[in-house]
Amino acid sequence: MVTNGHIGRRSVLAGALASLALPASAGRLRLAAIDWAMLETAMALGAEPVAACELIRYRETAVTPEIPARVTDLGLRGSPNFELLQLTRPDLILTSNYYTQIEARLRTIAPVLVLPFYVAGEPPWAKAVTALLRLSDELGMPERGVAVARAAEDELAMLGARLSQGDGRPVYVIDIGDPRHFRAFGPDSMFGEMLTRLGLANAWSRPSRFAFSAPVPLERLAEEPEARIVTVSGVPVLARRALERSVLWTRLNPVARGRVLHLPDVNPFGGVPAGLRFARLLSAAMTGAPNAAMTGAGSGPARPAAEVPS
Secondary structure, three states: OOOOOHHHHHHHHHHHHHHHOOOOOOOOOOEEEOOHHHHHHHHHOOOOOOEEOOHHHHHHHOOOOOOOOOOEEOOOOOOOOHHHHHHOOOOEEEEEHHHHHHHHHHHOOOOEEEEOOOEOOEOOHHHHHHHHHHHHHHOOOHHHHHHHHHHHHHHHHHHHHHHOOOOOOOEEEEEEEEOOEEEEOOOOOHHHHHHHHOOOOEOOOOOOOOOOOOOEEHHHHHHOOOOEEEEEOOOOHHHHHHHHHOHHHHOOHHHHOOOEEEEOOOOOOOOHHHHHHHHHHHHHHHOOOOOOEOOOOOOOOOOOOOOOOO
16 A cells, blocks of 8 residues: 655655566557456456556455566555556556546546446446457457457356256355345346356345445345355454354354355456356355365354365
8 A cells, every 4th residue: 555654655656666677578568457357357368567556455355366566556446646657657557437536537647448347237247258358459469368258158167067966056145244244246246147157046136236335134144045155255253253153143044054155255346357266166165175165053154165276
């Protein structure tokens, strides 16, 4: 994160100079990514940006694709360090419809490519694939975009076939925020659409609420008693301890019957790589990866499922 102090500012700007010494590949545009979905998309194409936002948090919560240490961190996505961004001399700035409030200022530094990934009520996978192909065209590597998109579709088909012998139970995909609330991922979310692509029914049929809060009461998970519950990303420590003692949680049929899986961190607002990461982790957990399931009527949230190497 960029600090406001004089020493912190000098350190950040000095770090930027290191990235300036890295020559761009022949014919390759120097990219700066404000939006994480665009960052993932560029990395999937092998087009490493010279700069991107919130990389410490990205490495913790999005995890993959891995971002090399040489990529300059521009600070917050909603308010990047514009002076530092200008120092990195980008040829093209990558962003999405989430950051329209800073688009005009970004355009004073370099051309901006704005692509939508998430629109309320609309499944995002096709938009993520379109963004992949559009960016590959902009970078002069259309064949690479087509190859990456085809490989993604092939992998989803393979993972779906692996899960086709399952029990057919619907699946809740949730992010637990506190002991009484969760965020649900509906069919218009990346996780929800991945369920569909994998041949699984989403137990949450309503639209997603794309907010950083967790607004849904926990008792709503009792509406589909035969479902499986999949939590994504870590459950806060205090929430986990409270859930272990919660009568409401432990008496939910999926919890009491040991039908709860916990997956490691995945970017819920990511592009094609985030969708594939979720699909891989879910497939591994549902087909018996170690530590994937909760067992016992009084169990708390499970330990992370083992991750399948990319």
